[in-house]
Amino acid sequence: MPATYLVSIVILGITVVPLLYVFLDGARSTAQISNSSTALPNPWVWSNYATILSSASFWEFLGNSALIAGVATALAVGLGSMAAFALSRYAFRGREVFYTLFISGILFPIGIAALPLFLQLQLLGLLDNQFGVALPEAAFSLPITILILRPFMRAIPGDLEDAALVDGAGRLRFFVQILLPLCKPALVTVSLLAFVTSWNQFLLPLLVFTTQSHFTLPLGVSTYQSTYSADTALILAFTALAAVPALGAFMFAERYLVAGASGAVKG
Amino acid sequence: MRSSRALAAVAIAAATVTAAAACSSGGSSSSSSSSTPVTSTSASTSTSASATPVTLTWWNNANTQPLLGVFQNIIKGFEATHPNITITNVPMQNEQFKTKITPALRGNSPPDIFQQWGSGQQATQIQSGKLADISSQVNSWISSLGAPATAWQTSGKWYGVPYDLHVVGFWYRKDLFQQAGITSTPTTVPELEADNAKLRAHNITPITIGSKDGWPDAFYWEYFAIRECSQSTVAQAMSSVSLSAPCFTKASADLAAFMKTNPFQTGFLGTPAQSVPNSSVAALANGKAAMELQGDWDLAAGAGLTTDKNLASKLGWFPFPAVPGGAGDPKAVLGGGDGYSCTTAASQPACAEFLQYLTTPAVQAQIIGAGAGLPANPQAASALTVPAEQAAAAANAAAPYVAVYFDIALPTTAGQNLDNAVAKWFSSPEPTGASIISSVSGPA
């Protein structure tokens, strides 16, 4: 037991110290940080956090990020679970080809698609529009969603399905009313992953949005960067605040998270 | 998940993209053959400035104060005297702008006015067919801006107008020079090396450099190049995209010898140039090093990174020293500037009128007062208040010619390859500089 605690403390230290660094440096001025990178705030510049929290644009960015992440997650998990169901419990020609097709989405470095995607979004009139970001984000989250959900759905016993069918429920109703609730932990898992990915997404919003009021949080950092300089302290404070919702989502999902992914490896 | 992270990462990293222009596969000034830019008069329906209402979207990089407020004032001033013209201000962080402008030029609704750094990079952007030839609008007044403005000419035609200029030179700390017993700034490279030795003797880091970012390294190599090469050799090299002239090899040898004298800070290969607290400009601003070879923006870049309120009075400026025996003019400077271009969809003469408005002395005074750089209009020289910046402007004005930074003067791919090659060479400087010479022709 003592060994457990000792190792835990070391791990805690290595993980937590940099995180504390972000938070503490958010309470210094950039000039202070430049003077000495490791000193404690002196004086404590709480105005950094206060300024950000009281600026209307921060909440605008937060709202945009939340809206987009919400839509992207809902779409990714909704469509992903449907596709995973089809790919896990149906037998049909070309099933593995479809599966590999989806998985191949993870295998590409995304930069290759940036310019064509921009032109495509322009064609569809989706520029400067939240859906121009949410839809592609959902699409890019599909592969990992399916990768994780498929084995989990496979593990649900076939007898349950048979019983539902005997009772007269169609397969789709089985999916919605029985399978999905059983997969709740896994669904929460992939939801969390899709949410965090969307929350920190930068390139897509950058290409799509021109109007500042549409910016998401990662783009909002540019408020504190100019051509030759950047206010590092404000940026760190901003990032610390911007990470709170994502961490909150994790804390909320943590109970399910651990139990959730385990289904993927049963049997 | 890491692939998703890679996605997010490319995104974030895209924020630090450098100059956005396409490369031309062969030469650079063949732009006239590859595209026929529609002249603005045939694109616009109204030629009279006082008739139909006109709206112009303006993409600029003044996304923070004080320049943000200054630009908004400028718009108000312009609209007051041009009631039928409305300017929509679209400020963007600099690196984000560079990422967005290329897809925008490729797409079907680019902005009307956008930031443009001229020279070889401009020549490449002209290939998009979206840059307007504004020669007829500007010919009557553009010569008043002097020689530096010609960087916005391609094949004799005007595609942009500068609003500020930049020059690269040595910023130095007067207090540290005093400490080391240096009484006058060096005028030759051997003198500089001697001063470095004095600084080292007093435990002061002589020069700080942001080598991690690459382009500060290029400043050194390019200065040695323009000290060793004549003006015509440099111009020829830029237009033919070839560094085969022997003086360029000499430049590498000079720089390698200079670096042998250990002029830089410990761990310079990993130091970023600006923005962050561990950058080279922060070191200069906090008195941790005595000199930095940088553009005129260095004071603005460093001021926010120190608690010292008197930084401006502690900094001086001197031009890059002469190289004994070099064929280049010892007064030549390396520099560039910021300007704007009109796209073909922009209504003329409204767009050109706005660009002209930005160069009028009163407006220049506002822009320069906000710390944008050196004035593009020589008449506004008095707007500079910091002595170091005045020295830089004077050197710029007295220079026989301004060599535009090579990565802007060359087509973009060649320019970027050069920067990358110099940066890589900096980790083990071998005197022939062969990798630098060959970089402008490949790999892509």
Add this chain to the structure above:
Amino acid sequence: MTRSTAADAGLTGPGAADTAAPGPGAVRRRGRSRLRKLRKATELTILLGPGLVLFLGFVLAPIVVGAYYSLYDWNGLGPLTHFWGLHNYKIAFNDPAFVQAIEHTLILTGLALVIQGPLSLGIAMLLNRKFRGRALMRLVVFAPYVLPPAVTAVMWSLMLQPGGLVDQVMKAVGLGGLVQLWLANIHVVLYTNFAVLTWQYLGFGIVLLLAGLQGIPPELKEAAAIDGASPWQATRRVVLPLLGPTIRIWVFITVIGSLQVFDIIFLISGNNGGPGGAADTMGTYLYRTGFQSQAFSYGTAIAIIMFIFCFTFCLVYQRYALRRDTAGALTRAVT
């Protein structure tokens, strides 16, 4: 996928649908009926269709278009005129910088497997035991993953500078002799980047393995202990095999991620891939040549090469490793 019933084989052709799997509900499925086939087709369309459309439209289509560009010499601005075929690919493999980048990428991938694997597993096993503050520890361990890479990079750059926090801590614990120029030394910088990458991404692996561990009943380990096995033996003989499927998924995700690594390295070591290109990876090389230099077609060719690396691994891995996990599943496929 169970190999035990032909019905599950799916790909064995329409005839397989006739042999229904055993089970109480199977009786009604015997025999082919057009209505049943139509219904299955409809269900598949509803289930698979929307996701497929979204994926094809916003992921595959741009990628294919981008891949098409790699056959040209194009800068993203002018018209597409100069067809090069595979010339871009030839240039890539002849560029020593690219070859070096491939080497570095493979080194990082190997390190990830050899170091992050046991580390994740060890910490996951640690977090599997009951102790006070376990929930908080889990949050703390996962938190770095949530932080944007840009901020991680800024933070670690500050801490790794000469005389920064890392140096100070090392001196304080008596390891001062091991202090290096973490970001400037060409022999060290690749491993420095690896350390930061580990910090950022270890949490995800830990959570994944933790989930796998949770699926192993503790009675099994107790039984092994009763039989006289030491904890280490119990781990090796009981836990690890049962954790196999999770570990295999972890390996897949880690390798793909390592082959594409870019963000942290770019942000910490700059666009030139560090001093002397010592930390250059395929990802940073791609960004430098494709985006910064505006050699758009060349960059796309690099991306395709990276894809081929990943795809090859994916195919091989699916064939030899992941297949084992699908055998013996308790499910029965729709026939």
